Amino acid sequence: MEGRELRGLLMLCAAALLALAAARGAHAASFGCEILQGSCLANETLLVRLNSSEAGQAPNNSHAQLANFSGGAYPYSVCCWTDAFRSMGNACTPGSARVLALAAPSDSHSQAGNQSGYAWSACLNASVGTVSCEYPVGACSAGYAPVASMASSEPGDGNLTNAHLAAPGHYARQACCRIASLGPPSVAAAIISPINVTRRSDVLCGNGTVSDPDGDAVTLHYDWYANGTSVAVLNLPMDYDPDAATTHDISGYGNHAAVHGAAFLPTGGRIGGAFSFDGIDDYLDAGNSSRLDITGPITIAAWVRLAQGSHFDPIASKAVGNGAANDPFDFRTDGSAAPKLELVRANASSFESVSSASALGLNAWHHVAVTVDAGKAYAFYIDGQPAGNGTFTVSPTGNANPVLIGRRDDGLSLNGSIDEEMVLNRSLSPGEVATLYATGNRFLNRSELRKTDEWNCSITPVDSTGLNGTTVRSARTRVEGSLPLAATLLYPANGNASVFERTVAFDWNDSDEPDGDPLNYTLNLSVAAGPCGVQREQTGIAQSNFTLGELCVDQAYWWNVTACDVDGCSPASATSNFTVASVLSIALRNASADLGALSFGQSAATDAGAGSPFLLENDGNVVANVTLAGNASPFSTVGLGSTAFQFRVAQNETGSLDAAGSQVSYAPVPANATSAIGRFNYSDASDLVAIHVNVTVPPGEPSGPKAANITLQAVVAG
DSSP states (O other), X not given: OOHHHHHHTHHXXXXXXXXXXXXXXXXXXXXXXXXXXXXXXXXXXXXXXXXXXXXXXXXXXXXXXXXXXXXXXXXXXXXXXXXXXXXXXXXXXXXXXXXXXXXXXXXXXXXXXXXXXXXXXXXXXXXXXXXXXXXXXXXXXXXXXXXXXXXXXXXXXXXXXXXXXXXXXXXXXXXXXXXXXXXXXXXXXXXXXXXXXXXXXXXXXXXXXXXXXXXXXXXXXXXXXXXXXXXXXXXXXXXXXXXXXXXXXXXXXXXXXXXXXXXXXXXXXXXXXXXXXXXXXXXXXXXXXXXXXXXXXXXXXXXXXXXXXXXXOEEEEEOSSTTOTTOOEEEEEOOSSSOEEEEEEEOSSOEEEEEEEEEOOSSSEEEEEEEEOTTOEEEEEETTEEEEEEEOOOOOOOOSXXXXXXXXXXXXXXXXXXXXXEEESSOOOHHHHHHHHHHTTOEEOGGGXXXXXXXXXXXXXXXXXXXXXXOEEOOXXXXXXXXXXXXXXXXXXXXXEEEOOSSOEEEXXXXXXXXXXXXXXXXXXXXXXXXXXXXXXXXXXXSSEEEOSOOOTTOEEEEEEEEEETTEEOOOOOOEEEEEOOOOOEEEXXXXXXXXXXXXXXXXXXXXXXXXXXXXXXXXXXOEEEEEEESSOSOSSSOTXXXXXXXXXXXXXXXXXXXXXXXXXOEEOOSSOEEEEEEEOOSGGGOEEEEEEEEEOOTTOOOSOOOOOEEXXXXXXX
C-alpha cells in the first residue's frame, strides 16, 4: 500500500478521532470505538491490536493482531466501549458479533466479519443487547459507530478482505457496529380488581404476562385514573431515552423531563432505575405545564437517597429562589447535618417555610412526601409515617417557572439520587401515603374512593436498560355504595340479669358506613311468655341509642339492631338477652319531725307548719304497699291508738300513691302494723310520699321532752 495515499488522509483520521470522542461524551447509552496508542482504558474492550507498516503513518496501513495473542503486543489498540449499565467483552461466544476476521493470530491482513475464508475471529459482545456490524463505503448508517476503516492490497475485492486497517474514515470502506436496537419490554394487560368495588377494600392493579425480547429484568410502574383522569399530574418512574435525553412522564399529561447532566442508574434505583445528581449542576426539567402550576391542594412524593447533610437538596421545585414571589412549591431538605424536609410556598408579597419534625437519614433510600390540603393544612411523611404537620398562612398564586427535579432555578442542586417522583393536584390522606410507600403505587388505598366514581389503572414496563414499553390500561371499576356493617350492642349486655331501670336506654356503636350516607336504625325486641307483651320493632331511629317505654320485671327480653342507608341494610347485629330484675327499695329521705314546745291541750301538725313531715321515696322498680306502726306513745298519760298521736299520708309528687288505698286523713298511730300507703309508685317523677303527724298534749301530761318512733314496712304490691 502506497505511503502517499496515507499522508493525504492523515487529517481526516484525526478529525474522525475527535468526532468519536465528542460523540462518546454526548450519548449516554451508546457504542463506539477509538484507536489508542498502548492499552485500552479501564472501561473499554480490546478488539484487535495494530502495527503500521509505514513509519510516521501509525496506526494506519496496519496489520492486525488478535486481542488474546500471547506474543509481544502491537503498539496500537482498537478499543470499544458502551454505556455504564452494559459491559462488553471480546470473547467469540454464541450471540457475539464477528467484527473482523484475521488470516493469522498476528501480523495479519483483515477481512470484514461477514466474509468467509479467514479462520481467526475478532469479536465483540454486550451484556445487554446484541452487537451487529455493517461494512459500508463512506459513512456508517444511522445508529452505527465506526470501528476502523479497511483497504485491500488486491484489486477487485471491494476492500472487504485481505485488507490493512486504519483509523475510521481513513479509507473508504468502513467497519461499523452498534448495540442492536434493544427490544422494549411489554406487559400483556393491566387487570384491576375487584370490579365493582366499595370503599371497604383497596384496589389492586394486577398485570398479565411480562416479557422482554432481550431477556432484561423488567420493573412495572403504575398510574391511577379517576373517571378517566390521572390523579398524578407528574409521574416519573425514571426510565431513560438516551436519544432524546429524556425521562418519561407516565401520567398521560406528557410532562416528560429533559435530563441535564444527571446520571442514569438503570438498576440502581429504589424501584428499577433512578437518576443521580452531583450537587453542582445536574437536574431534570419537567417543563412549565399549567397542570404543574399547583396553587391549591398538592402532594409531592419521591424516593430520595441523600449523599450528605448540611446541603439544601431540592426534590421538586417550581420556584425562582428562596421564597421568590408566587412560588407554588419548593420541596427540599433544610440544609442541616441531620436534614429535615422543608416546603416553601410564596404569594406575591410573602413566603413561608415549614419543616418536618423528623430528620432524613443519609446514604439510604427513603420515601418522602408532603401534602397540603384545601385548608392549607400540611403534613410531612418519611417512609410512610407522619413526620410533622401544621397549617400554612400563605396562598401561592403560581408562576411561569418550569418544574425542576434535583435543582432549583437559582442553581441550588441536589447531592444524591431520586426515584419515582410524583406530583398530584390533590392532598393524599395518611393511609394513601402509606399505601404509596408500601406498594409502589400498585394498590389504590380505599380512602381515595368515592361512591359512583370509576377508577382504572395503567402499567408501564421499564427494563433494566431504562427502556420503557407501551403503557397498557385496565378496564374501569365502579365504586358502588357500601352497605352498613352490623352494629355492636353495648347496653344492655348479653346475659345481663341485673338491669334495674324499667325504661331501658338501649345503646349500640354507630354502624360502619364509609360513604357518609345518613343512617337509620331499627331496634328489634322480643319478650318471653308472661304477663307483658312488647312492640317488636322501633324503626327510623336516627342515632345509636333509644329509650323504650316501660318494660316488665322478671321477664327475659331479646334485642338486636339493624342499620340501613340509601344502599340497603346491614345484617342484624348479634342478639343480646337481658332481664329487668325486680327491686324493692324504700328510702326515708327525712327521718325526723320536730313539732316544737306545746302546752296542755295544745296541738301541732306537720301539715300546718309545725316541723317537716317524714319523706319516703320508692327508689326501686316495683309498686309497693307500706304499713305503719308506732313503738310507743309520746305521752305517758295516753297510749297508742289515741287521737293525741295521729298520722296521715299525702302525695309529695303527683301520682305517688293510690289515695283510695292509702290513709290520706288523720288516724291514730296504731300499735300494730296498719296499711298506710297503697300502691306506692316507683317512677322517678312520682315516687315521693309525705307522712304527716299531728299531736295534742293530753291534760295532766307531765312536762319534759317527748319522743316516739314509728316503723314503716314495705312489700311488693299485688
